[in-house]
Amino acid sequence: MDSHLRTYEEARDWLYALKNRGTTYGIERMEHFAKVLGVPHAEYPVIHVAGTNGKGSTCAMLEAVFRRHGFKTGLSTSPHLVRQGERIQVNREILHEDRILEYVRILAEKAEVAAKDDAELYPSFFEFMTGMAFMHFANRAVDIAIVEVGLGGRLDATNVVDPEVSVITSIALDHCEILGDTLAKIAAEKAGIIKVGKPVVIGLLEPEAERVIRDIAKERGCELYSVRDRFGSEVGDFPESNLSGDYQRVNAGMATLVCEVLQERFDLDQVKVTEVLKEVAWAGRWEERRLKNRTLVFDVSHNSEGAKWLDLNLERLVKREGSMVDIVMGVMGEYRAKALVPVAAKWARSITFVIPQQSRACSFDTLEKWIPASFQGDAKRGAIGEIFPGKGVCSLDTDETRPLVVTGSIYLIGEIWERFEDSGEVGQG
Numbered sequence: 001m002d003s004h005l006r007t008y009e010e011a012r013d014w015l016y017a018l019k020n021r022g023t024t025y026g027i028e029r030m031e032h033f034a035k036v037l038g039v040p041h042a043e044y045p046v047i048h049v050a051g052t053n054g055k056g057s058t059c060a061m062l063e064a065v066f067r068r069h070g071f072k073t074g075l076s077t078s079p080h081l082v083r084q085g086e087r088i089q090v091n092r093e094i095l096h097e098d099r100i101l102e103y104v105r106i107l108a109e110k111a112e113v114a115a116k117d118d119a120e121l122y123p124s125f126f127e128f129m130t131g132m133a134f135m136h137f138a139n140r141a142v143d144i145a146i147v148e149v150g151l152g153g154r155l156d157a158t159n160v161v162d163p164e165v166s167v168i169t170s171i172a173l174d175h176c177e178i179l180g181d182t183l184a185k186i187a188a189e190k191a192g193i194i195k196v197g198k199p200v201v202i203g204l205l206e207p208e209a210e211r212v213i214r215d216i217a218k219e220r221g222c223e224l225y226s227v228r229d230r231f232g233s234e235v236g237d238f239p240e241s242n243l244s245g246d247y248q249r250v251n252a253g254m255a256t257l258v259c260e261v262l263q264e265r266f267d268l269d270q271v272k273v274t275e276v277l278k279e280v281a282w283a284g285r286w287e288e289r290r291l292k293n294r295t296l297v298f299d300v301s302h303n304s305e306g307a308k309w310l311d312l313n314l315e316r317l318v319k320r321e322g323s324m325v326d327i328v329m330g331v332m333g334e335y336r337a338k339a340l341v342p343v344a345a346k347w348a349r350s351i352t353f354v355i356p357q358q359s360r361a362c363s364f365d366t367l368e369k370w371i372p373a374s375f376q377g378d379a380k381r382g383a384i385g386e387i388f389p390g391k392g393v394c395s396l397d398t399d400e401t402r403p404l405v406v407t408g409s410i411y412l413i414g415e416i417w418e419r420f421e422d423s424g425e426v427g428q429g
Contacts, residue, residue: 005104005105008100015104015125015129025155029120029121030123030130032121033110033114033123033127033131037110037131040131040138041160044142044145046144047059047146047147047262048149048161048165049149050156050166050167051190052169052171052186053306054169054203054247054251056148057243058167058169058254059077060280061251062258063089064092064276065259066143069266069268069269071266072090072140072141072142073092073144073146074137074142074147075089075146076130076134076137076146076148078126078150080414081283081284083097084097085099088129090142095132106135107132111128124157127157133145133147147161152192153190165198165199166195166200166222167254167258168205169254172303183208183209184211187208188212190213191213195220197221198222199224201224201226201254201258203227203251204228204250227253230257230260231253238253239256239274241277242280244287246309246312255277256270284298284413291392291404293400294400294401294402294404295403296394296406297317297403297405298407298416299413301340304335304339307340310343314346314347317403321403325402325404325405326349326351326399327344327347327348327351327407328351328352328387329352329367329406330361330412332360334362334366337362341367342371344407345375348375348377349378349398349402350379352387352396353379354384357411361411384412384419391420393420
């Protein structure tokens with residue numbers, strides 16, 4: 001074991017330093033690393049979930065369903081909100097920091113072996129985390145693992161798995177610099193998770209994207225199941241979920257359809273599936289709280305497709321509360337700000353822009369650039385630490401009866417929750 005890593009904090013910092021080394025986006029390095037690790041992901045069945053939006057919630061729903069049926073479940077998602085162990089859970093128990101330290105020590109030695117003859121084969125941060133998840137699931141002898149794609153699909157580190165079913169929740173313009181600048185190109189990348197002869201489940205996709213995925217599924221001899229074919233196009237016809245927002249009903253439809261496809265393989269009870277969807281927990285997805293006299297919402301809408309659902313949710317909130325809202329917003333990338341800021345301005349009495357501690361975070365000038373000329377509310381600049389200075393405390397200087405919506409990047413929500421929440425509860429359910 002790599003004994004120079006003595007504490008979790010040292011292991012965490014060592015892992016995050018890998019992000020600064022720069023790596024080539026591709027699958028070959030992970031394929032090689034997985035072989036060095038002994039191909040742990042081959043020891044249990046996998047449900048593989050890709051998509052621009054909705055994949056995390058769909059994974060959480062599927063995990064809850066299988067756990068309720070008595071299966072020991074592995075859940076691999078990214079990024080985390082507060083604690084790194086949220087990324088790797090068994091029966092919704094997040095990976096403890098002591099275990100992360102043990103795994104990093106082991107994986108660091110394995111990485112040296114992997115890169116012995118070629119330094120370019122040294123794993124990236126995400127490949128380390130993916131390898132850690134696969135090893136942990138094997139060590140805990142899970143009955144099934146639900147694995148969320150990190151980025152894209154075809155070249156993502158998780159795409160070394162051979163799944164029971166491949167799931168593609170949605171396709172929208174995001175990460176265009178890597179995945180392509182059209183829906184068709186992005187669809188082709190995400191369809192890279194489709195494996196020969198394995199069933200495919202797709203969400204409410206735009207025709208351009210759906211054609212690409214159907215063609216690839218056909219080429220690979222896969223049966224394709226669409227939530228549109230199963231439930232129609234009206235959100236009200238989709239299964240209910242206790243997670244708020246119309247888009248969560250679409251995700252519930254995805255999870256239901258996956259369970260129907262796998263019903264015989266795992267002897268799933270569809271009545272129980274319906275019950276579980278009304279109880280599932282997944283943090284930060286239009287999550288409503290009460291803060292003194294006001295409604296407080298945390299929501300990780302972070303791209304153009306998310307902006308559509310944010311618009312619908314804000315409209316419903318404003319009608320219900322009888323008041324315009326105050327918004328705190330921080331965004332990664334100007335193309336996301338272009339989609340999200342005008343939607344926020346449409347329903348906001350005030351918008352307070354903040355900048356998460358991420359290199360890709362939009363500056364104040366960039367965020368303000370996309371405020372529409374018609375906006376008549378207050379636009380402010382703020383700091384996360386000043387607005388959320390401690391547990392359960394919000395010092396935003398606005399009318400404390402108006403709803404407050406915190407939205408944008410998942411990194412923004414995570415930073416706030418480090419201050420605002422009991423971090424021991426985040427990521428569990």
